[in-house]
Amino acid sequence: MKANTHFAFFDEGSKKEIRRAIMKAVAIPGYQVPFASREMPIARGWGTGGLQITLSIIGQSDVLKVIDQGADESVNAVSIKKLVHETTGVDITERTTEASLIQSRHRIPEVPLTKDQILVLQVPMPEPLRAVEAKEYRTKRMHAEDDYSGAWLMLFEQIMKYGKTATAADHPVYVNGRYVMAPSPIPRFDNPKMHHSEALILLGAGREKKIYAVPPYTNVKSLAFEDYPFTVESFEGQQCHLCGSAGIFLDELIDQQTGKTVYQCNDTSYCMDQLNQKEKAEVQTSYA
Incomplete structure (x- = not known):
């Protein structure tokens, strides 16, 4: 301080x-x-x-x-x-x-x-x-x-x-x-x-x-009407191209190398946590 x-x-x-x-x-x-x-x-x-x-x-x-x-x-x-x-x-x-x-x-x-x-x-x-x-x-x-x-x-x-x-x-x-x-x-x-x-x-x-x-x-x-219920953004069938997470809020991006549309976790710390967990799981699998 x-x-x-x-x-x-x-x-x-x-x-x-x-x-x-x-x-x-x-x-x-x-x-x-x-x-x-x-x-x-x-x-x-x-x-x-x-x-x-x-x-x-x-x-x-x-x-x-x-x-x-x-x-x-x-x-x-x-x-x-x-x-x-x-x-x-x-x-x-x-x-x-x-x-x-x-x-x-x-x-x-x-x-x-x-x-x-x-x-x-x-x-x-x-x-x-x-x-x-x-x-x-x-x-x-x-x-x-x-x-x-x-x-x-x-x-x-x-x-x-x-x-x-x-x-x-x-x-x-x-x-x-x-x-x-x-x-x-x-x-x-x-x-x-x-x-x-x-x-x-x-x-x-x-x-x-x-x-x-x-x-x-x-x-x-x-707020929503009974015949027009409230809905959230849908990312059905999509997952983060980095960590593979689905069912979360994703950003739609353009891959600079391929020019194709990819999806990525909007929450960057969540994405990093998922990547770290995946790496730990892979390491444990390799030693098993």
């Missing part, structure tokens, strides 16, 4: 204020709690909301993992890890199972999270009704009155136009049977991972100054 710097960058007063917002968010699942978003040494829109949550709850014994769209080595992930490590000195890991605190942009890890972990999601737009209502005071009233006709109408218009709901990411969810929530721009594939998650999920939007949460074992249901 650098000299003349508060542990985890913020002064204790700032951390307490953010923790109070987090506690209220946990007490009212899916509800957007306003908070005094601080100025950060990174630009708004680059994960300041999630970073403020991480810096407010991290402790000296925590192990941190930061991912950006499944990758541990992206510019966004590396920059955030560097800031947190330099102001706390906590251990950094790329393995999901080793982390007690995971900050993520646009993905939930493939490995199921446990009750001993906290997932922090970066959110650019926390208001799921913004596409149908521009004014903040009106969206707040709509939430208070449980009026989500605009969200349903948005999905209905997509079905009329495309024959299906066309939300590639950030598909709205009902939390605890009460609030409609933006799950952050995670792919539809990750929405079911929020339902009855053992880990606490915290979501922070720095630019919009909102914090909200999904406590452990909370009901989370993606």
